[in-house]
Amino acid sequence: MDLRQLEYFVAVAEERNFTRAAARVHISQSGVSAQIRQLERELGAELFDRSARTATLTVAGQAALDHARSALAAARAVGQAVGEVTGLLRGRLRVGMVIGCTVAPLFDALAAFHRAHPGVELSLQEDGSDRLVAAVRAGTLDLALVGTAHATPEGLAGLTVVSERLVVAVPADHPLARARRVTLRDLIRHPIVCLPPGTGLRTLLDDVCTAQRLQPTIALQASAADAVADLAARGLGVAVLSASMAASHRERLTARVIEDVRAPALLALVWREPHGPAVRAALAHSHRAFGREAGGAGGADTPHGAKPADADRG
Structure with missing residues (x-):
């Protein structure tokens, strides 16, 4: 087995759908299915029950899921550790944002991050806030811009960028x-x-x-x-x-x-602690883009350049 197969397996398990998982990992559905079948052959057990419209984990799949997540996290940690020693960031930064969001400072932050760290692959996905928060908690997203009724969702760190009545x-x-x-x-x-x-x-x-x-x-x-x-x-x-x-x-x-x-209704960047150098660098660019000092918690004023009217607080 390889890390790519584990990534696809985790994506299908969390999305509970092969089509959505394929969109998330940016390959065709047939490609995801083929890799999952190959992984099942290597393990000698089916990981998903495909008899219904929803892809449901079998007992074997449930047993494998946490270990697959740990393996992916360990692989990311290897890249982050080497990056911290060499000063060159590599790997991948996975960012989420609420559907319909056009908050320009976030895009400015991502552009600045890409210029500073071209060796890091950026990915961006849209979804509802509840699913984005769940993905950050699960470690399948590194950072997400979400609408929330609370300053920081439980178990995550956050930066409030918009707070309104x-x-x-x-x-x-x-x-x-x-x-x-x-x-x-x-x-x-x-x-x-x-x-x-x-x-x-x-x-x-x-x-x-x-x-x-x-x-x-x-x-x-x-x-x-x-x-x-x-x-x-x-x-x-x-x-x-x-x-x-x-x-x-x-x-x-x-x-x-x-x-x-x-x-207030809030728009916030959220992430897990502890986080690696790529997330740390992205947050530094985000703080600058939203006009706040690094480490600030965010207040009631709309940050310079933010256009929350164009975001759905999804």
Whole structure:
């Protein structure tokens, strides 16, 4: 067996789907399947139950998964150790970001990192925040830009790059646009258009409703903030967005802060500790790109150059 086979095996195990795993490792599905079959022949046991649409680990696959992850981590550690001695970074930096994200400072940071460390292969994948956080925890991503309802997801280190209030966005003739004050209880009297479960902003909305024992009516869901705003502008529901998301649609929608929701919607870079030299270098470039000193935790102000309105906080 080789490390490539183990990488494909871990990808399929975590994605539970050969097609998604192939997209993640950037080869064809047939290539992933062939390598997994070869690994199974070498081990003398099937690793996946392929009888259903979802690729489920067999007992043998479950026994192999942790060891495969450890082997991949050990291989990365070898490259990192040599890189620290020679001063030349090599290997791979795997970055994730929320779907629909165009936060320019992240792209600036990656470009600067690539110029400084051309020997490191960069990969970038989009997904929902909950899946990205899980991938960072599992070690299949090194760094991810995620939307979150908490400053740092449990078990990870983080840098908050955007922190904003939750708002309701409605057409100018909507009753909430003319209200003197909008509360969460006012909001839930109307059908809501928002991001789907698993996104940071939706988690925040669900948490604050649960805390007040309120049951919102989610009329429509969309995975991008622009789609949420478009649906609300057409009168299909009341949009729940962050302040900057709503601001980019001010010509069509009136944004009102939800007064009794004090917890902010956050956009954060997250990573595991301890981390290697590639992640450390990427974080240094990220701190500079987002206009913060290295080691800062992030505050309530939008960092210079960030365009959170274009991110879905997914």
